[in-house]
Amino acid sequence: MKLTRLAATFAATMIAAGPTLAETLHFPSLSYRTGPFAAGGIPFADGYSDYLTLINERDGGIGGVPIRQTECETAYNTERGVECYQSIRGDNPLVLQPLSTGITYQLIPRTMEDGIPMHTMGYGRTSAVNGEVFNWTFNYPANYWDGASVIINYLLSENDGSLEGKKIALLYHNSAYGREPIPTLTNLAERHGYELLTIGVDSPGQEQGSQWLQIRRERPDYVVMWGWGVMNPTAIQEAANIRFPMENFIGVWWSGSQQDVRPVGAGAHGYKALAMHGTGTDYPIYEDMQRYVIDTGKYAGTGDEVGTVLYSRGMYAAMLAVEAAKKAQEIHGVAAITPAMMRDGMANLEITEELMAELGLPNFGPAFSVACENHGGSGEAMIQQWDANAGEWNLITDWIAPDREMIMEMAMEDSLAFAAENNMTPACMN
Amino acid sequence: MLYREAGDFKTSYVADNQTFPIKFDRYGYYFILGFAFLVMPLIINDYWANSIVVPFLIYAIAALGLNILIGYCGQLSLGTGAFMAVGAYGSYKLMTAFPELNIVFVIILAGFVTAAVGVLFGLPSLRIKGFYLAVATLAAQFFLIWLFTRTAWFYNYSPTGMISAPERFVFGQAVTGPRASAVSMYMICLVFTVATAWLARNLTRGSLGRQWMAIRDMDIAAEIIGVNPLMAKLTAFAVSSFFVGISGALLFTVYLGAAEAGEAFGIDKSFLVLFMVIIGGLGSIFGAFAGAAFLIIGPVLLKLLLVNGLGWPTDLAAHLEVMIIGALILVFLIVEPHGIAALWRTIKEKLRLWPFPY
Numbered sequence: 156m157k158l159t160r161l162a163a164t165f166a167a168t169m170i171a172a173g174p175t176l177a178e179t180l181h182f183p184s185l186s187y188r189t190g191p192f193a194a195g196g197i198p199f200a201d202g203y204s205d206y207l208t209l210i211n212e213r214d215g216g217i218g219g220v221p222i223r224q225t226e227c228e229t230a231y232n233t234e235r236g237v238e239c240y241q242s243i244r245g246d247n248p249l250v251l252q253p254l255s256t257g258i259t260y261q262l263i264p265r266t267m268e269d270g271i272p273m274h275t276m277g278y279g280r281t282s283a284v285n286g287e288v289f290n291w292t293f294n295y296p297a298n299y300w301d302g303a304s305v306i307i308n309y310l311l312s313e314n315d316g317s318l319e320g321k322k323i324a325l326l327y328h329n330s331a332y333g334r335e336p337i338p339t340l341t342n343l344a345e346r347h348g349y350e351l352l353t354i355g356v357d358s359p360g361q362e363q364g365s366q367w368l369q370i371r372r373e374r375p376d377y378v379v380m381w382g383w384g385v386m387n388p389t390a391i392q393e394a395a396n397i398r399f400p401m402e403n404f405i406g407v408w409w410s411g412s413q414q415d416v417r418p419v420g421a422g423a424h425g426y427k428a429l430a431m432h433g434t435g436t437d438y439p440i441y442e443d444m445q446r447y448v449i450d451t452g453k454y455a456g457t458g459d460e461v462g463t464v465l466y467s468r469g470m471y472a473a474m475l476a477v478e479a480a481k482k483a484q485e486i487h488g489v490a491a492i493t494p495a496m497m498r499d500g501m502a503n504l505e506i507t508e509e510l511m512a513e514l515g516l517p518n519f520g521p522a523f524s525v526a527c528e529n530h531g532g533s534g535e536a537m538i539q540q541w542d543a544n545a546g547e548w549n550l551i552t553d554w555i556a557p558d559r560e561m562i563m564e565m566a567m568e569d570s571l572a573f574a575a576e577n578n579m580t581p582a583c584m585n
Numbered sequence: 586m587l588y589r590e591a592g593d594f595k596t597s598y599v600a601d602n603q604t605f606p607i608k609f610d611r612y613g614y615y616f617i618l619g620f621a622f623l624v625m626p627l628i629i630n631d632y633w634a635n636s637i638v639v640p641f642l643i644y645a646i647a648a649l650g651l652n653i654l655i656g657y658c659g660q661l662s663l664g665t666g667a668f669m670a671v672g673a674y675g676s677y678k679l680m681t682a683f684p685e686l687n688i689v690f691v692i693i694l695a696g697f698v699t700a701a702v703g704v705l706f707g708l709p710s711l712r713i714k715g716f717y718l719a720v721a722t723l724a725a726q727f728f729l730i731w732l733f734t735r736t737a738w739f740y741n742y743s744p745t746g747m748i749s750a751p752e753r754f755v756f757g758q759a760v761t762g763p764r765a766s767a768v769s770m771y772m773i774c775l776v777f778t779v780a781t782a783w784l785a786r787n788l789t790r791g792s793l794g795r796q797w798m799a800i801r802d803m804d805i806a807a808e809i810i811g812v813n814p815l816m817a818k819l820t821a822f823a824v825s826s827f828f829v830g831i832s833g834a835l836l837f838t839v840y841l842g843a844a845e846a847g848e849a850f851g852i853d854k855s856f857l858v859l860f861m862v863i864i865g866g867l868g869s870i871f872g873a874f875a876g877a878a879f880l881i882i883g884p885v886l887l888k889l890l891l892v893n894g895l896g897w898p899t900d901l902a903a904h905l906e907v908m909i910i911g912a913l914i915l916v917f918l919i920v921e922p923h924g925i926a927a928l929w930r931t932i933k934e935k936l937r938l939w940p941f942p943y
Contacts, residue, residue: 188900189907197900227892228899233841233848234640238885241635242893260747260843264763280745329734331745331845338744355734358847569744576751 202469360386650828672833703826866926
């Protein structure tokens with residue numbers, strides 16, 4: 156009885172805290188600042204929040220309507236992610252960014268039902284590029300299959316256009332996330348004649364002895380990694396231990412941040428990773444960021460992540476969300492947009508190089524436009540290499556395009572299978 | 586004064602042997618059942634169903650199952666998470682192989698599949714005891730999860746290795762899939778919870794339950810007085826796994842909708858359910874519910890209080906939550922090692938004499 160009364164009190168506070176009187180734009184953040192993946196979750200959440208704070212402080216919100224931020228801790232756990240979703244779904248969340256492929260898979264059918272847009276930037280379900288099936292899910296500017304294809308295209312250019320007879324090992328986090336690139340790499344293996352070796356690492360990935368023993372035995376020419384959290388530094392350390400040539404070790408964009416290479420020290424020198432956006436503080440936007448957010452003490456977290464790879468990614472995600480909200484305001488002519496209007500803004504988003512420069516982020520990300528048939532943007536990515544002596548990531552290529560034709564074909568197949576499973580008729584919403 | 590047995594006369598053996606011999610208890614039980622079935626569906630909203638009540642009901646079934654094994658039969662098991670995974674994957678395979686089959690039967694069949702697997706992994710219990718048995722069931726935990734992540738047949742060769750529950754209906758109402766309403770999800774879980782609790786209560790009161798308890802208290806003595814340890818231990822494993830399997834099937838089909846063996850049914854699930862049983866009270870049906878309530882509702886309420894109520898940062902709240910729940914577990918184990926159920930028993934003893942204790 157005591158518990159029920161206590162629960163009722165909490166319910167009362169919860170309901171009271173829910174709807175706000177003033178008109179605001181609600182940008183929730185499903186973050187994880189605790190748990191085994193916190194090292195990646197904290198900088199992303201900080202970057203996301205800081206950019207939104209900057210927009211509020213400098214521009215007074217989007218189109219004159221202030222942004223309201225809420226944060227919910229998921230600890231990268233799907234059950235807690237679902238709980239977070241339930242707690243915010245009634246509060247007009249404009250866009251969800253769970254930063255977890257597992258949670259994304261949970262939320263795709265629910266957001267479709269509830270009409271809440273979801274943006275999974277560089278993660279989540281790849282076949283969501285087909286906007287005719289996944290009306291509410293967006294994964295621009297790049298997805299996992301793009302990433303896998305970009306790596307192969309880069310290796311092709313390194314090997315004079317042929318990977319015939321080469322052996323490539325995929326070291327992956329044994330979860331929905333890590334298994335995502337396997338179909339693409341298998342397809343590309345048939346096309347380019349390399350041998351693919353898939354090696355799974357069970358979450359969280361601190362134990363990789365047997366996997367690297369296998370790599371040592373099989374002697375692959377290249378190792379491609381789909382890792383996250385503590386798995387990344389462990390793998391790089393193991394590679395350094397067996398003296399695997401670091402320049403032949405390439406990670407996806409989730410395996411290429413400072414916290415992944417720093418623990419290994421000089422051994423990580425030469426390690427490569429994909430980059431879906433620029434990094435560092437050499438962008439004009441950081442002047443405003445310093446002035447409005449950092450100097451005023453309004454930054455999220457402890458403020459020590461500014462300029463790191465994952466901070467930049469969080470900031471990029473927030474920037475794309477804000478631009479989509481602006482687009483939505485423009486389309487509908489209303490300042491206080493709803494989640495459904497936000498979806499229209501995201502579905503018609505256009506990012507040009509001029510716009511990026513105007514925002515203070517010149518050449519930060521690729522120029523792309525979103526359409527109903529393509530929720531995935533351009534799919535381009537760059538390759539960055541770690542310089543352990545200087546302690547920084549250097550971009551060593553320009554934007555590399557993926558094999559989009561093949562990816563779209565595969566995505567079509569997968570998304571239509573999803574539509575058939577759920578008795579849906581693929582159609583554009585606008 | 587209110588809570589006493591004096592004046593509550595029984596005129597038949599049936600009346601004397603009923604589950605709640607004291608009138609106050611009985612009426613309380615009827616009241617709770619009536620409230621759960623008639624009032625809750627009218628007042629429950631999505632957030633309460635999805636975040637608190639449905640997971641509580643599902644974990645209560647798992648705790649009931651594990652309580653039969655540990656609390657009644659004295660066999661320590663750390664494989665609960667894997668057995669829940671068996672229920673989940675069993676229900677997934679049945680749902681996709683027989684789309685016409687009603688979800689209720691799917692869940693019950695998944696329970697039977699889990700019971701069979703449980704008996705298989707219960708076989709070592711005939712030879713080994715205590716901590717050694719715990720290690721053997723730990724092997725089951727790792728082996729089964731490994732099997733479900735590595736064998737593509739179990740997840741129907743889906744490229745990501747995730748299983749997702751298709752939409753299923755009971756009496757024309759969707760109970761699985763994103764269109765399922767809070768009420769229908771609540772009702773199907775409630776029906777299963779009440780049915781399994783009723784079954785567990787009556788099994789433990791009958792000859793089977795007495796055999797289990799005899800084995801728990803001293804297996805050699807039990808064998809001498811004619812209890813067959815093979816039957817007693819294996820039935821305990823079967824019944825326990827049946828319950829755990831039902832709970833896993835419900836967790837996957839109704840609550841999560843999509844799952845992945847390593848992430849949703851890892852070793853931490855085994856420990857979660859084990860803590861529920863220990864905190865709730867070993868060998869008590871009420872304890873299973875109390876333990877599940879403590880470990881499922883507690884963290885959510887704490888989060889609501891700290892984050893939504895007081896506006897604290899989410900990471901601080903998450904860390905505090907771990908510390909507070911951990912500290913509460915310690916306090917409970919020190920102050921009341923027999924769990925919340927024992928605390929409740931003490932309160933009832935005191936209430937019988939109230940207001941004139943001698």
